[in-house]
Amino acid sequence: MSDYKAKIAAELRQIEVEERVRIVYACESGSRAWGFPSKDSDYDVRFIYVRETDWYLSIFEQRDVIERPISDMLDINGWDLKKALNLFRKSNPPLLEWLQSPINYLEETTVAEQIRKLLPASFSPRSSIFHYLHMAKGNFREYLQGDQVKIKKYFYVLRPVLACQWVEERGTVPPLSFEELVHELLPESLLKHEVLTLLDRKKAGIELDLEPKISVINDFLARRIAYYEEVAKQAPASGQKQDQALDELFRSALREVWGPGAV
Incomplete structure (x- = not known):
């Protein structure tokens, strides 16, 4: 570096x-x-x-x-x-x-x-949620459908989904650190365990390519994307110009x- x-x-x-x-x-x-x-x-x-x-x-x-x-x-x-x-x-x-x-x-x-x-x-919560939601939807649709998925693309859907959650709950710019979002927003659960296991593999330099989908993560993402489709419409529009x-x-x-x- x-x-x-x-x-x-x-x-x-x-x-x-x-x-x-x-x-x-x-x-x-x-x-x-x-x-x-x-x-x-x-x-x-x-x-x-x-x-x-x-x-x-x-x-x-x-x-x-x-x-x-x-x-x-x-x-x-x-x-x-x-x-x-x-x-x-x-x-x-x-x-x-x-x-x-x-x-x-x-x-x-x-x-x-x-x-x-x-x-x-x-800061505009609505602009932020719409941006991250659009990113999450596109990557989820393109990379995480079917029984075999591009496993590293989970990060490119999880992060924007968690960013939406941060904005909804805290009303501020979400932190860049994916790990911080995970620890701050996800309760201890099978979902959090699977996400952190995936992150550990990524940090270890293991090449993440096509693998069987991780159902608990897919289900979470599908639910949250649908949820934020509705939240985005109701989020505060903008701050002061x-x-x-x-x-x-x-x-x-x-x-x-x-x-x-x-x-």
């Missing part, structure tokens, strides 16, 4: 030079951040960046993402800060996950922390990155 951290840091600095941007935050996303990577999992690096002030002073819409081809286990892409803040207004779950990732590659400004401070009032605060955050970020005269 340490070798890859150095490689990731070098790649991020190269992006800053090539694109003439400053990266204000970079983190790990996906299975490594969730705590169940495979031995051959890519490093899913996500970042937020700021361009020079003049770039924003244009009558034309310009590309607001930076993407690099997947290479040598590195999957790196990022969003312009203006795009990120507009998605934050909508309580975008992937962005909220980035902001609390346990694996941080770069955070040399106060920008990400300023965004985090606005999160409690901005905080548009003035986000505008000021954007301007202060430009000043912090490029100097007091930037805005």
